[in-house]
Amino acid sequence: MAKIGIYGSSFDPITNVHLWTASTVAHRCHLDKVIFLPCSNKRRDKKMMTEDKHRLKMIQLAIKDNEKFITDDFELKQDAWKITTYETLKHFKKVYKNDDIYFIMGADLLVDIGNGKWGNGDLLIRENNFIVMARDGIDMVKVISRSPILRNNDDGSTFHLLDKGLAMEISSTYIREEFALGGEPRYLLPEACYNYIKEHCLYK
Template sequence: MGKIGIYGSSFDPITNVHLWTASTVAHRCRLDKVIFLPCSNKRPDKTMHISDEHRWNMILLAIAGNGKFVADDYEMKQAGWEIATYLTLQHFKAAYPEDEVNFIMGADLLLDIGEGKWKKSEELIAENKFIVMARDGINMLSAISRSPILRNADDGQTFHLIDKGLAMEISSSYIRDELRRGGEPRYLVPESCYSYIREHRLYQ
């Protein structure tokens, strides 16, 4: 039985922090595989700044050479109204029936789920396992204890909380802003992705 982490994000663009985070989580949680899952530009709650094709190409460039990292375009292929993390995890649990599937997310998303803001929040928490990364200013244990949705599913195995060393603030939006304003975020993204961004004149 293997252990898999599903790492969903806009990856707009993918950054060195995404890669470092995935590598650190894989090491600390003994994951055999991390699946990079870019969200679709058809989602009504998301605004992408480049096409799915460009985001996908840069993910492939970024993870090349790491045997534990793979990319999956499952959500990119779904109709916008059908996309829900609950359904996505059902898909991956069916695809990897012999493995333990974990959803990797930041503590800010844990708060949203705990407040019932995600589709099928209660079923999502009750039926799945989560690796939760610290975010500055968020007390994860307090967030779980305050939410009936979260605390009633906290059996000691549902949440793997990583509260040290992952709260880095360099974001995709910061990199987009730098590119838009003529800044130089070269070493915040993989070199292959930086060259791709320049070649295709993205985020300008």
């Protein structure tokens, strides 16, 4: 039985912080695989600057040398307005039915789920396990205790709360802005992705 982490994000673009976070989580939580799961640009709650094919390709370039990292285009193929994280995790639990599945997310998303902003949030928490990464200014224990959705569906093993120990919060937004304004974000993302962005004139 393997332990598999599902790491969902827009990855627009994937950054060195994404990779460092996935590596840290895999090491500390003894994960056998981390699946990078880019969300579709058809989603109505997010505005992405880049076509799905480019974001997927950059992930593939970024993780090609790490045997623990894989990418999956499941959400890119779905009708984005019909699918929630709950349905996504049901899919992966069927694909990896003999393994333990964990959803990797930041504490900011835990706040959103606790406030009822996610579809099927009650079932999502009740039926799944989560690795939650600390964010500055968010007390994860208090977030859980103050939310009926979170505290009433936590059996004691639902949430693995993880403090990375180092605040590295450089965002994809920052990198996009640097490219757009003629900045130089070269060492904030993998070299292969930097070159890909330059080659395809992304984020101009």
